[in-house]
Amino acid sequence: MNKEWVYFILLCIFSYLLGSVPFGLIYSKLRGIDIRKVGSGNIGATNVSRQFGFLGGFVPVFILDFLKGAIPVMVSRLIPVSFMQADLLMIVAGSFSILGHIFPVYLGFRGGKGVATSAGVFIFIAPFESLFSSIIFILVLIIAHIINSTANQNKKNLCFFKDIQKGVGISSVSAAISLPILIYLIEPNRSILLILSILIATIVIIRHRENIIKIIKGEQGK
Structure with a gap:
């Protein structure tokens, strides 16, 4: 297989797996609560804010979810792929990250609403x-x-x-x-x-x- 295709496939896998990381759940559990069992049950920043407030809940989780979208897009700029335009490659990486957040493999494909991660993707694209x-x-x-x-x-x-x-x-x-x-x-x-x-x-x-x-x-x- 061509090296460029290997890089492309690895980028897609990396983007999806990073997007799948449930930072809202991890953060809430570190503070003694399973966020899936309170409020709306959603693992996103909004539901976390219901338990820990804006500065103590919303801000850290939103930033982490935002980075899940931003990092794959930034990494895609470093991938040497000639068969795809850089703009399209960023879109592909961002799309896999968003899919990972909404349908995370770690949580049985039941994730967040995708707002913060999408913001991280689009702010660079x-x-x-x-x-x-x-x-x-x-x-x-x-x-x-x-x-x-x-x-x-x-x-x-x-x-x-x-x-x-x-x-x-x-x-x-x-x-x-x-x-x-x-x-x-x-x-x-x-x-x-x-x-x-x-x-x-x-x-x-x-x-x-x-x-x-x-x-x-x-x-x-x-």
Whole structure:
């Protein structure tokens, strides 16, 4: 087998296995809790924040999951593969990492929602679009938090980080939907990246369907 194909296959395996590492579960167990048995049961940063708070739970797990997407993309730049463009190779590496996070081999293919890992992938492949998408995420998160706090008529809850998980779902969906739109507007020629962003947006919507249903029913934050 050609050496380049060996490098390519190893990159795909590495990306998937790294993406499969359940940092949320590992972190929670190190702190004495199996995160799968509390809250939503999800191993992602949002559910971890319900137990350990924003700075003590959300931030470390989000960063670790983010790196699961970023590292394979950066490593792909070092792989000497001539049969595939560098841009496409980064997309392939990132895709396997995201698949690993959502369908981790270590946990019976039941993983997280893919938001943080996808962010790590796209920030290097499409930095401008990712920046605008992140701004949308933050704005929607702030608006959702204010609306939720106002609905509860509890001014003390206006502390931004106190109930962050209540707005992360709709914020993630908003950012995911905005990303393919931004890619189409800014870099319409990157068709493969556009397709990947649409697939990721679809997965994020499906993974957050319970949050969306709650918002439609007016139950979010209750």
